Amino acid sequence: MRLWARTILLGSCLLAAALPTAARGSAAGNQAATADYYQRLLAGPQPQLAELSLLMTLMPKGGDLHHHYVGAVYAETYLDWAEQQGYCLYRTELTIETKPAQTAAGKECLPIAAVRMDSNLYRQVLMRWSTQDYDKPGHDQPPPDMQFFNSFEYFGAVGNHYQPGLQQLKARAKAENLQYIESMLASAPKIDKSYKAAVIDRLNTLPPAVDDATLQTVLDEYHDYLAHSEAFQKKIDTYLAEQHANVAGIDDADFTLRLQSYTNRSNPPATVFSGLYSAFVSVQRDPLFVGVNLLGPENGPVAMRDYDLHMRMLRYLKQKYPATPLSLHAGELAMGMVPPEGLRDHIRNAVAVAGAKRIGHGVDIAHEQAPYAILKQLREKDIAVEVNLSSNAIILGILGEAHPVNLYLRQHVPVVIATDDAGVARSSISNEYLLFASRYKPGYAQLKRVVYDSIRLSFLSPADKAAQRKALDARFAAFEATVAGIAKNK
Ligand SMILES: [Zn+2]
Numbered sequence: 178m179r180l181w182a183r184t185i186l187l188g189s190c191l192l193a194a195a196l197p198t199a200a201r202g203s204a205a206g207n208q209a210a211t212a213d214y215y216q217r218l219l220a221g222p223q224p225q226l227a228e229l230s231l232l233m234t235l236m237p238k239g240g241d242l243h244h245h246y247v248g249a250v251y252a253e254t255y256l257d258w259a260e261q262q263g264y265c266l267y268r269t270e271l272t273i274e275t276k277p278a279q280t281a282a283g284k285e286c287l288p289i290a291a292v293r294m295d296s297n298l299y300r301q302v303l304m305r306w307s308t309q310d311y312d313k314p315g316h317d318q319p320p321p322d323m324q325f326f327n328s329f330e331y332f333g334a335v336g337n338h339y340q341p342g343l344q345q346l347k348a349r350a351k352a353e354n355l356q357y358i359e360s361m362l363a364s365a366p367k368i369d370k371s372y373k374a375a376v377i378d379r380l381n382t383l384p385p386a387v388d389d390a391t392l393q394t395v396l397d398e399y400h401d402y403l404a405h406s407e408a409f410q411k412k413i414d415t416y417l418a419e420q421h422a423n424v425a426g427i428d429d430a431d432f433t434l435r436l437q438s439y440t441n442r443s444n445p446p447a448t449v450f451s452g453l454y455s456a457f458v459s460v461q462r463d464p465l466f467v468g469v470n471l472l473g474p475e476n477g478p479v480a481m482r483d484y485d486l487h488m489r490m491l492r493y494l495k496q497k498y499p500a501t502p503l504s505l506h507a508g509e510l511a512m513g514m515v516p517p518e519g520l521r522d523h524i525r526n527a528v529a530v531a532g533a534k535r536i537g538h539g540v541d542i543a544h545e546q547a548p549y550a551i552l553k554q555l556r557e558k559d560i561a562v563e564v565n566l567s568s569n570a571i572i573l574g575i576l577g578e579a580h581p582v583n584l585y586l587r588q589h590v591p592v593v594i595a596t597d598d599a600g601v602a603r604s605s606i607s608n609e610y611l612l613f614a615s616r617y618k619p620g621y622a623q624l625k626r627v628v629y630d631s632i633r634l635s636f637l638s639p640a641d642k643a644a645q646r647k648a649l650d651a652r653f654a655a656f657e658a659t660v661a662g663i664a665k666n667k
Pocket residue numbers: 243245472506537597
């Protein structure tokens with residue numbers, strides 16, 4: 178036990194030099210000893226969860242490729258920021274307000290310090306501002322996906338505080354031996370009402386099943402308009418400059434951050450297209466941006482109605498900007514959330530129509546038509562599925578053997594483990610690996626492959642990828658030397 182305790186203190190440093198010489202064997206020997214020890218923790222009717230948790234915390238985890246900044250920050254941090262800004266919190270609504278002086282009778286707005294002193298109220302805030310205790314008795318239960326997405330409304334009023342937030346996430350990543358995050362930090366600029374109404378109306382009123390030729394004409398016109406709108410181009414440049422200011426000083430020798438630009442699928446078609454356009458342009462113009470995403474609740478009425486149209490918009494933009502990597506939220510659905518027809522082709526179309534290089538979630542694969550053809554395509558095109566276990570359990574109620582992660586692995590589809598919204602889900606990248614290892618029991622070689630794929634299938638440039646891969650090799654060598662030394666004494 179003492180040796181384990183010392184390993185915790187070593188934290189993410191994991192320096193082999195800090196270990197007794199006797200603990201360091203050959204790299205192959207250390208890997209075999211680590212694999213053996215890992216298998217012993219998984220053996221038996223119940224995995225040794227506490228030791229496995231420790232192991233997963235120490236293990237190098239490469240990159241987190243499905244990461245939303247605003248959902249990654251914990252509610253406690255948003256409360257800190259609310260306090261720094263002098264906000265107060267309404268006891269009943271659990272919302273915050275800037276000016277506590279003018280409160281109506283019965284609407285008590287408390288300083289944040291007072292909220293912290295009231296343990297019952299503080300707990301209620303955490304339960305409303307995240308999914309804490311969602312499955313425990315005493316939690317008033319909205320539908321789980323609404324609980325998840327509604328929480329953003331509460332802490333959203335605090336503001337994003339990118340610089341301190343990213344520093345906190347970086348420190349957390351380092352403590353967990355995570356070297357790279359590919360984050361969805363801020364949405365790409367989109368068109369607003371002040372732009373040319375006629376162009377917007379034409380796209381917004383297209384029938385969902387519009388023929389390709391008509392769609393091409395309308396998108397050409399709209400694309401041309403956006404490309405030549407000085408105001409819109411200025412908006413994109415401002416966005417790029419803002420994101421550079423937000424991430425200033427974040428990269429160092431042990432940590433790298435890159436961004437995906439994205440837009441929300443719940444908006445009208447012209448708004449979505451303008452957001453996608455500026456997301457593509459961001460990747461073209463600026464190496465800080467490495468990919469494009471499309472997000473928002475997939476089961477929403479607009480998202481469902483326009484899903485195919487969005488895939489066709491992406492195909493159009495991909496033809497114009499072919500080098501732009503896409504990761505698309507697709508198949509974040511479960512039986513009963515939408516009519517069965519809605520589960521049949523989202524993953525397929527994200528790949529076949531839009532040209533996605535990675536799929537976010539991919540949970541409804543078993544309900545797709547021709548699933549084996551899609552699995553074959555994912556395998557042959559080396560398209561990774563980003564698996565977000567806590568998020569899927571909360572939003573979709575899909576966990577345990579109902580989750581398709583093993584289906585993907587058995588079909589040799591690359592899988593990466595990611596967090597989605599670790600703050601809202603009250604999780605961490607280590608905890609996601611613990612869920613993966615303890616529930617699905619991948620062998621050590623497979624577990625390592627999943628970690629390495631989080632660098633190999635990231636959207637980093639080839640040179641950055643090679644550097645990250647080299648760093649990951651060194652981290653694993655140190656980790657395995659540590660574990661081999663300790664396992665020997667067990
Ligand atoms: Zn997501």
